[in-house]
Amino acid sequence: MENTVLLAVDGSDGSDRALGHAIARAKQGGAKVVVAYVIEWSPYSFNTPEENAQRHSRRESEIERANSEIVTPALLRLKGEDLECEGVVRHGPPAETLIDLAKECGAAQILIGRRGHSGLKSLLFGSVAGNLIQTAPVPVVVVP
Amino acid sequence: MKRILFLLLTAVFYAGPAQAGIDETINNITAPIATFIGQVVFFKVPIAGANLPLVVLWLVIGAVFFTFYMGFVNLRGFKHAIALVRGDYADPNSAGEVSHFQALATAVSGTVGIGNIGGVAVAVTVGGAGATFWLIVAGFLGMSTKFVECTLGVKYRNENPDGSVSGGPMYYLRKGFEERGMDGFGKFMGTFYAVGIFIGALGIGNMFQSNQAYVQLNTVAGGALDGYGWLVGLILAAVVFAVIIGGIKSIARVTEKVVPFMAVFYCVFAIIVILMNFSSIPMAISNIFTGAFTGEGVTGGALGALIIGFQRAVFSNEAGIGSASIAHAAVRTDEPVTEGYVSLLEPFIDTIVICTITALVIGTSQVADPNFAGDATGVAMTSAAFERQISWFPLPLAFGALLFAFSTMISWSYYGLKGWTYLFGEDQTLQTIYKLIFCAFVALGCVVQLGPILDISDALVFLICVPNILGLYFLAPIVKREMQKYQAKLDSGEIKKFKH
Numbered sequence: 001m002e003n004t005v006l007l008a009v010d011g012s013d014g015s016d017r018a019l020g021h022a023i024a025r026a027k028q029g030g031a032k033v034v035v036a037y038v039i040e041w042s043p044y045s046f047n048t049p050e051e052n053a054q055r056h057s058r059r060e061s062e063i064e065r066a067n068s069e070i071v072t073p074a075l076l077r078l079k080g081e082d083l084e085c086e087g088v089v090r091h092g093p094p095a096e097t098l099i100d101l102a103k104e105c106g107a108a109q110i111l112i113g114r115r116g117h118s119g120l121k122s123l124l125f126g127s128v129a130g131n132l133i134q135t136a137p138v139p140v141v142v143v144p
Numbered sequence: 145m146k147r148i149l150f151l152l153l154t155a156v157f158y159a160g161p162a163q164a165g166i167d168e169t170i171n172n173i174t175a176p177i178a179t180f181i182g183q184v185v186f187f188k189v190p191i192a193g194a195n196l197p198l199v200v201l202w203l204v205i206g207a208v209f210f211t212f213y214m215g216f217v218n219l220r221g222f223k224h225a226i227a228l229v230r231g232d233y234a235d236p237n238s239a240g241e242v243s244h245f246q247a248l249a250t251a252v253s254g255t256v257g258i259g260n261i262g263g264v265a266v267a268v269t270v271g272g273a274g275a276t277f278w279l280i281v282a283g284f285l286g287m288s289t290k291f292v293e294c295t296l297g298v299k300y301r302n303e304n305p306d307g308s309v310s311g312g313p314m315y316y317l318r319k320g321f322e323e324r325g326m327d328g329f330g331k332f333m334g335t336f337y338a339v340g341i342f343i344g345a346l347g348i349g350n351m352f353q354s355n356q357a358y359v360q361l362n363t364v365a366g367g368a369l370d371g372y373g374w375l376v377g378l379i380l381a382a383v384v385f386a387v388i389i390g391g392i393k394s395i396a397r398v399t400e401k402v403v404p405f406m407a408v409f410y411c412v413f414a415i416i417v418i419l420m421n422f423s424s425i426p427m428a429i430s431n432i433f434t435g436a437f438t439g440e441g442v443t444g445g446a447l448g449a450l451i452i453g454f455q456r457a458v459f460s461n462e463a464g465i466g467s468a469s470i471a472h473a474a475v476r477t478d479e480p481v482t483e484g485y486v487s488l489l490e491p492f493i494d495t496i497v498i499c500t501i502t503a504l505v506i507g508t509s510q511v512a513d514p515n516f517a518g519d520a521t522g523v524a525m526t527s528a529a530f531e532r533q534i535s536w537f538p539l540p541l542a543f544g545a546l547l548f549a550f551s552t553m554i555s556w557s558y559y560g561l562k563g564w565t566y567l568f569g570e571d572q573t574l575q576t577i578y579k580l581i582f583c584a585f586v587a588l589g590c591v592v593q594l595g596p597i598l599d600i601s602d603a604l605v606f607l608i609c610v611p612n613i614l615g616l617y618f619l620a621p622i623v624k625r626e627m628q629k630y631q632a633k634l635d636s637g638e639i640k641k642f643k644h
Contacts, residue, residue: 039240041239041240043231043234043239043243043244043245043246044243044245044246045246045401046246046249046250046253046400046401046403046404047242047246047249047250047397047400048250048393048396048397048400048554048555048558049250049254049470049471049474049555049558049559050393050396050558051397052242052246052247052250052471052474052475053308053309053310053474054307054308055240055241055242055474055476056241056242056307056308056309056476057306057307057308059240059241060307062240063240090236090237090239090240091239091240092236092239092240097236097239100236
């Protein structure tokens, strides 16, 4: 477990570069890679009764899409390099959820790609990588 | 579709002599009908000089019974309810499902409506300051009824093939009785409730709301909308139409997000007004207590005050009507009773907090100036109480009233529709017919006077809560067992907090 890294992916170019970095690092140190995708969600939002009634099936299709479009392709690349890996998709506030996942799988490191948003945009919306750096209990590698 | 609605409404509006004015004509036609229905269904028993409507008695006895039977769950469960809403017990692996908070928020925004602003004023006008006391007592007792009905709502909901869920009294009545080997009776009760809720949705969750929203708009406009109720009604109906038939969900989503903030905004300003009436607070509070037991100046005395208080409380928090269990049923949990706990916060927020605040705004204003509102009643009276201290407040209040009314109407259109689909299936054309009827009543609500609307709404509420509470008595032992099992799991540590 010592040598597990958590790779946060979101399907962007940055997360692709992070995957490349993860492959390189895992090959060097023989690490296991946990590929994590967080679907942004808050338990404290306000919904209509209809949205609530359909929530369960929505959630399943969201997870399915995240798996098929983002997580599985990443896992295939890792497997192609003969690396030990597993995937996880979870709903929640991104940075917080990634930290929880890192704790759960005992990751020694979190890898995340940089989105490269301008100052104003990240000021308004915050950046997951920025939040992680401030709050993660393990070292965070931000891949440019 | 829009043309059908338009023709339908024009037909209704031009049914009488044109010279009498459209609003007046419609009112003249509908008022006697409403009063008649009100008298028949809303049977009153004269006791000690007061008229005790049977429906109130029915609901009070139910609420008192459930409070004792569940061992004062409304007090005991309060802290646990808050922990559940905060997500202390939420399993991270089920993140993305409807949370307890979301289910509660949705149910509350269906509940917090004009009743909290206008209904309280009606209670105080008719039942005196003492009605406020009974309103709070009713809210407290109603928490137990909610607990029972929402636990059942989750336990006996249906999971549809498309993954969506349908729950509510029609399902728990049918399945609950089937479990006890009373198939036929269960079917009858389920159908009875389904009929009640889809017709009842047209009163409490529809006409009463649109009526009071119009009244407040007219007050702000300085009476410029007099006689134009039909126009305001048509516009309101068109917006509701756009959401529930046109499928413009963004309107509903925006409303759903704005309503909680409006409720907080309303409470903050209400507290400011109460504080501005500072010197009147002690007198207002003492009036509430003395009025509750002496009923001074109220028809029927203390009993009269009690009846009115209970009646308005039920009208506002819907405990015993079963509507909220339709909304709460969407939550995903292995323990149905958790949703019961969460739901008991609903009458607390709605009645004990918001209604009481409104009552104090009116009460303190009355102490300062007994004739502050003139002849006004309902939402107009509340508005006048705010205006005494904050002259510009009626405008945002009108906006808030409109939003409250709107979100309640959207929620109730969903509740009514669930009753309708329970009876007639998921057929789209039939659903559209129901939605059209619903829109027509939104328009009608703006035209008819408040009195007949209250009569008809109260009568329809009766129709819904008879099968519901009757069923609750039979099914309460199931809820009690669930509650005890859950408590044992909590005590043994089988159910743990995820957050610390």
